[in-house]
Amino acid sequence: MHDVTLIVNGVPRHARVPARRLLSDFLRHDLGLTGTHVGCEHGVCGACTVLLDGRPVRACLTFAASVAGHEVTTVEGLADGDRLSPVQRAFAECHGLQCGFCTPGFLTTVTAFLRENPAPADDEAIEAVAGNLCRCTGYQNIVKSVHRAAELMAEEGP
Amino acid sequence: MTTKLFGEPVRRREDARLVAGNGRYLDDLGAGALAVAFVRSPHAHARITGIDVDDAIDVEGLVAIYTWEDLPEGVREPLPLLIPHPALTHGRTAYCLAKDVVRHVGEPIVMVVATDRYVAEDVCERIQVSYEFLKPVVGLENAVEGPNLVHDDVPGNVGAHLVQEVAHRDGRATRDVIAAAPHTLTFRLDIERSACMPMEGKGVYARWDADDRSLRVYSSTQTSTSVRMAIAAKLGLPLPKVEVIAPDVGGGFGVKIVHPWPEEILVPWAARLLNREVKWTEDRREHFVSSAHERAQVQHVTVGFDDEGRVLGLDVEILHDHGAYTPYGIIVPIITSTQLLGPYKIGSYRVEFFSVYTNTVQVTPYRGAGRPQGVFCMERTMDKIAQYLGKDRTDVRAVNFIQPDEFPYDQQMIFQDGRPLIYDSGDYPESLRKLKDLIGWDDFPALQAEAAAEGRRIGIGVGCYVEGTGVGPYEGGHVQVTSDGRVHVSTGLTSQGQGHETVFAQIAATELGVPIEKVSVVTGDTRRFGYAVGTFASRAAVMSGNAIALACRKVKEKALQIAADALEADPADLEITDGMVHVVGAPSASIPLATVAVLSNPLRYAFDEEAKRATQFATGGSMEKPPVAEGQEPGLEGKDYYSPVRSTFASGMHAAIVETDPDTAEIRILRYAVVHDCGKMINPMLVEGQIHGGVAQGVGGALYEKMVYDEYGQLLNASFMDFLMPYVTEIPTIETDHLETPSPLNPLGIKGAGEAGVIPVSAVIAGAVEDAERIVIDKMPISPSDLYALRDSSRTSGAVSLLRNTQ
Numbered sequence: 001m002h003d004v005t006l007i008v009n010g011v012p013r014h015a016r017v018p019a020r021r022l023l024s025d026f027l028r029h030d031l032g033l034t035g036t037h038v039g040c041e042h043g044v045c046g047a048c049t050v051l052l053d054g055r056p057v058r059a060c061l062t063f064a065a066s067v068a069g070h071e072v073t074t075v076e077g078l079a080d081g082d083r084l085s086p087v088q089r090a091f092a093e094c095h096g097l098q099c100g101f102c103t104p105g106f107l108t109t110v111t112a113f114l115r116e117n118p119a120p121a122d123d124e125a126i127e128a129v130a131g132n133l134c135r136c137t138g139y140q141n142i143v144k145s146v147h148r149a150a151e152l153m154a155e156e157g158p
Numbered sequence: 159m160t161t162k163l164f165g166e167p168v169r170r171r172e173d174a175r176l177v178a179g180n181g182r183y184l185d186d187l188g189a190g191a192l193a194v195a196f197v198r199s200p201h202a203h204a205r206i207t208g209i210d211v212d213d214a215i216d217v218e219g220l221v222a223i224y225t226w227e228d229l230p231e232g233v234r235e236p237l238p239l240l241i242p243h244p245a246l247t248h249g250r251t252a253y254c255l256a257k258d259v260v261r262h263v264g265e266p267i268v269m270v271v272a273t274d275r276y277v278a279e280d281v282c283e284r285i286q287v288s289y290e291f292l293k294p295v296v297g298l299e300n301a302v303e304g305p306n307l308v309h310d311d312v313p314g315n316v317g318a319h320l321v322q323e324v325a326h327r328d329g330r331a332t333r334d335v336i337a338a339a340p341h342t343l344t345f346r347l348d349i350e351r352s353a354c355m356p357m358e359g360k361g362v363y364a365r366w367d368a369d370d371r372s373l374r375v376y377s378s379t380q381t382s383t384s385v386r387m388a389i390a391a392k393l394g395l396p397l398p399k400v401e402v403i404a405p406d407v408g409g410g411f412g413v414k415i416v417h418p419w420p421e422e423i424l425v426p427w428a429a430r431l432l433n434r435e436v437k438w439t440e441d442r443r444e445h446f447v448s449s450a451h452e453r454a455q456v457q458h459v460t461v462g463f464d465d466e467g468r469v470l471g472l473d474v475e476i477l478h479d480h481g482a483y484t485p486y487g488i489i490v491p492i493i494t495s496t497q498l499l500g501p502y503k504i505g506s507y508r509v510e511f512f513s514v515y516t517n518t519v520q521v522t523p524y525r526g527a528g529r530p531q532g533v534f535c536m537e538r539t540m541d542k543i544a545q546y547l548g549k550d551r552t553d554v555r556a557v558n559f560i561q562p563d564e565f566p567y568d569q570q571m572i573f574q575d576g577r578p579l580i581y582d583s584g585d586y587p588e589s590l591r592k593l594k595d596l597i598g599w600d601d602f603p604a605l606q607a608e609a610a611a612e613g614r615r616i617g618i619g620v621g622c623y624v625e626g627t628g629v630g631p632y633e634g635g636h637v638q639v640t641s642d643g644r645v646h647v648s649t650g651l652t653s654q655g656q657g658h659e660t661v662f663a664q665i666a667a668t669e670l671g672v673p674i675e676k677v678s679v680v681t682g683d684t685r686r687f688g689y690a691v692g693t694f695a696s697r698a699a700v701m702s703g704n705a706i707a708l709a710c711r712k713v714k715e716k717a718l719q720i721a722a723d724a725l726e727a728d729p730a731d732l733e734i735t736d737g738m739v740h741v742v743g744a745p746s747a748s749i750p751l752a753t754v755a756v757l758s759n760p761l762r763y764a765f766d767e768e769a770k771r772a773t774q775f776a777t778g779g780s781m782e783k784p785p786v787a788e789g790q791e792p793g794l795e796g797k798d799y800y801s802p803v804r805s806t807f808a809s810g811m812h813a814a815i816v817e818t819d820p821d822t823a824e825i826r827i828l829r830y831a832v833v834h835d836c837g838k839m840i841n842p843m844l845v846e847g848q849i850h851g852g853v854a855q856g857v858g859g860a861l862y863e864k865m866v867y868d869e870y871g872q873l874l875n876a877s878f879m880d881f882l883m884p885y886v887t888e889i890p891t892i893e894t895d896h897l898e899t900p901s902p903l904n905p906l907g908i909k910g911a912g913e914a915g916v917i918p919v920s921a922v923i924a925g926a927v928e929d930a931e932r933i934v935i936d937k938m939p940i941s942p943s944d945l946y947a948l949r950d951s952s953r954t955s956g957a958v959s960l961l962r963n964t965q
Binding site: 018020021028029032033034035036037038039040041042044045047074075076078079084088089091092093095097098099100101102103104107126127129130131132133134135136137138139140141142143 | 847
């Protein structure tokens with residue numbers, strides 16, 4: 001068993017878990033942060049994407065013990081208190097989600113992407129979400145959401 | 159904010175919680191519940207000769223191991239055959255845990271309960287099952303022609319055989335009409351297996367309350383009411399002691415309408431037996447090998463037609479692969495057979511299907527539910543007729559269309575709901591005109607020639623469909639206005655991402671004249687509404703939407719009567735705007751709907767200031783009448799049901815332009831256009847979303863997705879690495895246009911929209927690739943390798959010309 005402490009959404013969180021505990025299960029079951037979803041458990045669908053020190057990673061392919069001491073941002077950490085982030089608002093505004101199961105992975109991915117590329121061209125926006133599966137939306141409104149989020153961020157400033 | 163919200167692109171009310179990570183899907187519930195894992199068969203066909211758990215029982219954290227032998231009466235019987243049909247003479251269903259024989263890879267054999275899923279899977283690994291191998295049956299033609307049987311007592315592996323024929327109006331049989339037709343074509347079509355693949359798999363979580371002797375079950379299902387009845391029946395519990403709730407559900411697309419899944423019986427059973435909370439969450443591999451697939455058919459078609467391309471007779475023989483079991487009956491091939499006719503007047507029609515067992519995962523409806531196969535057949539037929547006659551493909555379709563003045567149009571068959579296949583309304587010529595405008599059909603030959611001059615191959619395809627939606631028997635709605643002015647709406651069917659909380663709130667807000675912010679909607683919770691059928695067949699908006707509208711109308715009538723008494727006005731002079739009941743044209747003579755709700759419930763006790771108005775010394779009225787009038791009930795609430803005489807028929811037409819790479823045979827969709835008619839739209843933004851998602855699944859089925867079984871019945875691509883679900887990079891921009899031909903069958907004039915997007919895609923893409931390549935495309939999906947091989951074989955066989963190939 002390992003004592004694992006992570007900074008999750010800005011708060012130090014601790015649990016004692018076996019070495020094989022996946023980060024996705026650690027977040028969901030040990031810390032109760034169920035916003036991160038598990039769609040395939042083999043790193044293809046991207047639903048479990050969280051930000052590790054600001055960069056998107058597959059939580060289902062990461063052992064919790066291997067990222068002890070690092071900072072993790074989950075979908076629960078994207079909003080500023082009660083105010084949803086521009087990316088979250090853009091997805092709601094553009095109908096960028098239906099069942100919502102894959103959405104947390106898109107939101108974290110797009111959040112990291114727009115920090116690096118705040119004004120993406122269309123092919124860049126498509127490329128940014130090209131590692132995440134969605135079975136409901138056909139992606140059209142997800143790409144629209146990426147552009148809208150960029151607009152909102154530009155309007156609102158840093 | 160106006161209260162006329164019906165028809166507006168209102169933003170979804172679900173999204174605030176879903177984007178914040180506050181959705182509650184099945185596995186998000188029940189922290190601390192015991193976890194279940196299953197030992198599943200690694201073999202497609204085998205007799206179980208022994209189960210050895212000796213190595214497993216010492217694993218720390220193990221709670222229980224169950225095999226079929228451990229199951230009590232009720233749980234040990236085969237699962238129900240949900241939709242019996244006289245033609246399904248050899249229906250067979252599985253056991254919750256395999257009894258003697260396993261018939262597909264993935265069939266559950268042993269159930270393990272442990273402190274967490276990691277431990278449960280450790281235990282599974284240590285359980286040894288021994289098998290005597292039986293010969294697997296894989297592939298449709300092997301099933302009907304080969305010597306091996308999936309079930310010993312099902313000769314020829316044929317579960318069902320059904321012939322339906324609509325004779326010519328002069329009484330001649332279809333085959334006679336075809337024999338006498340000026341032109342005939344005969345060909346074979348193949349469609350591969352695919353599957354729903356919702357991003358969230360199935361899951362069940364059960365809590366037994368020993369003090370109350372009651373059971374609460376959460377299931378990622380498309381029908382909580384029916385799961386509830388199945389659990390009560392199987393476990394021998396009184397129905398009122400069982401509640402089933404569908405929480406947030408991460409997609410369904412059909413697979414979750416099947417019920418009860420073995421796990422939906424076993425998990426509640428174990429929870430009661432152990433008096434512990436128990437949960438099972440399906441993983442992705444389990445979903446591939448132990449839920450359900452769809453689509454696979456082989457079709458043999460003969461068509462007779464005249465010089466104009468009018469179909470005089472159509473004869474279709476279908477081999478339908480239903481996998482190892484038939485829990486959902488033969489709904490899929492019935493839909494293929496009936497919806498095959500599309501928007502056309504077919505002179506005479508004979509369709510025969512054999513629904514066949516194989517040692518593969520069972521086949522149950524996947525979005526479209528047999529329609530994509532039927533439409534593939536009919537639209538390929540239209541393309542072949544056009545090719546043969548040298549006519550424009552849209553002209554051939556147009557001469558066969560049912561005309562706008564011919565509705566209601568009786569196709570003289572029995573539809574999947576057991577009711578006549580009578581189309582209620584539509585305007586197919588106008589749909590085609592809009593589609594041709596949208597895609598630029600008439601300008602395409604010039605574009606194609608231009609591309610050819612640059613060495614590029616592009617092609618265009620078209621596909622039309624009619625979709626029976628809103629099948630019965632019924633749905634209900636309950637609407638309650640409470641004394642705080644809030645409106646609580648509930649309906650029994652479930653939601654899997656369609657946006658029901660939004661559209662049903664739009665309907666209620668519009669009907670009652672209240673701000674949408676005051677309305678809340680609950681679906682799929684048997685504590686709130688016990689009678690329902692479920693969410694499938696593009697029926698939720700039609701069925702529950704109308705039921706909720708009717709319930710609102712009851713509430714409104716009562717509200718206006720109470721308000722009329724209070725305002726000393728005629729109810730006919732009153733209307734409700736923004737939650738205020740007022741005299742038409744005199745907004746000052748008004749009373750809030752909240753106050754009407756207070757007055758609707760004569761009180762003895764005042765629990766707050768507002769309630770004082772309804773207490774016994776505060777109310778006036780006649781001393782000769784009871785406080786609750788005869789035939790009335792206290793409270794401002796109403797319940798109603800919508801039960802249609804038959805389905806309502808939506809329709810649409812798609813067109814696509816594709817480009818094929820002359821060297822690599824890669825297929826790229828350049829443009830995709832949809833014209834869609836689902837009657838009056840409640841929320842056009844959500845209708846478009848449904849179309850986008852449907853088309854994306856259709857593109858998956860046309861170009862990428864298939865279930866690859868080897869000869870031993872092993873599913874070789876049971877992961878997202880190998881089963882190629884499209885990413886954003888595979889889906890084109892979808893251009894849409896709408897027609898709104900209201901349904902005359904229901905009060906809101908609506909038709910279903912959920913499945914439309916997926917239905918014609920394979921037909922459209924096949925037509926477009928054929929047009930680009932001048933090679934016959936009769937088998938879908940088509941990969942670059944398939945196309946490459948087709949090019950090769952067409953060169954060597956010399957069958958380059960489409961004409962020669964179809965002749």
